[in-house]
Amino acid sequence: GAVVSQHPSWVICKSGTSVKIECRSLDFQATTMFWYRQFPKQSLMLMATSNEGSKATYEQGVEKDKFLINHASLTLSTLTVTSAHPEDSSFYICSAREAGVTTDTQYFGPGTRLTVL
Amino acid sequence: AQSVTQLGSHVSVSEGALVLLRCNYSSSVPPYLFWYVQYPNQGLQLLLKYTSAATLVKGINGFEAEFKKSETSFHLTKPSAHMSDAAEYFCAVSNQGGGNKLTFGTGTQLKVEL
Numbered sequence: 041g042a043v044v045s046q047h048p049s050w051v052i053c054k055s056g057t058s059v060k061i062e063c064r065s066l067d068f069q070a071t072t073m074f075w076y077r078q079f080p081k082q083s084l085m086l087m088a089t090s091n092e093g094s095k096a097t098y099e100q101g102v103e104k105d106k107f108l109i110n111h112a113s114l115t116l117s118t119l120t121v122t123s124a125h126p127e128d129s130s131f132y133i134c135s136a137r138e139a140g141v142t143t144d145t146q147y148f149g150p151g152t153r154l155t156v157l
Numbered sequence: 158a159q160s161v162t163q164l165g166s167h168v169s170v171s172e173g174a175l176v177l178l179r180c181n182y183s184s185s186v187p188p189y190l191f192w193y194v195q196y197p198n199q200g201l202q203l204l205l206k207y208t209s210a211a212t213l214v215k216g217i218n219g220f221e222a223e224f225k226k227s228e229t230s231f232h233l234t235k236p237s238a239h240m241s242d243a244a245e246y247f248c249a250v251s252n253q254g255g256g257n258k259l260t261f262g263t264g265t266q267l268k269v270e271l
Contacts, residue, residue: 044200072256083247083261084201133200137256144256148193148200 042068044136046149053124054157061119061152063134069114070136074146075107078131090117124156159184159250163262171270176220176235178265180248183229190231191249191259192222201247207231218242243269 043066053059063073071092076084088109089097096109106128108120117136121128131153135146164179182188189208193201205216212224222233231248248262 046200074258081264081266083263084259086258086260089258131198135201139256144253145203146256146259148202150200151198153198 042066042136042138042145042147044134044147044149046132046134046152048152049150050153050155052155052157055125056123058120058122059124059154061121061132061134061154063117063119063136063149065115065136065138065147068136068138070117070138071114072137072139073111073117074135074137075109075117075119076133076135078133078151080131084133087119092117121154124154126156129154129156159188159252159260161190161248161250161260161262163246163248163265165265166263167266167268169268169270170238172240173237176233176238176242176267178233178246178248178267180222180231180233180262181229182231182248182250184250184252186252189251189253190222190224191251192216192220192231192233193247193249193261194218195245195247195264197244204233204246238267238269240269240271243267 045064047062073090075087078084087102090109090111092111098104111117133151135148160183162181191206192204205214207224215221249259
């Protein structure tokens, strides 16, 4: 099946710094990627929808200036957490949409655990 | 607006016993329904999906789910639990196909005991 990778798998940073997380579709092209956030023992909350070549669409309550999303190619989307603070510590998961004539499926990455000190 | 409710945040079964994880949905349009499994510190893996074809959907690892419109339910079952089934299970709904925005339930942690 289709594979989605995320890098890094975990990151620890100091408060006030920025962190970039990459999401790649390894064997298919994804015009749409999604970014989710998951708090410990909770469900996934959609943060934004990333579309290749255009601005991301953010869900209500998500600060677009804090969570910068760039989808520069059909296989790569990045999420940058700017001026990170401890409350941004979370598990961030991306998914990539594979859409074709007979398929329309999201494939999820393994997630990135961010810890802000 | 769409939503899913997963009854029981924790379910414990004995190895070899029936697994039943409950999911009820709310949707103003015919829903697309999904079950995902998440192992610790990993992303989500699709178990199965309902997309308005057969109401009984078979997935991977011996899991299946039945779409019941009258009950607005999409419960996940497996006849015989295995230790490797221990994981977090999420039910999700979309108003379009699986490649579109998903709304997830709060998850059910399945524990399998010897």
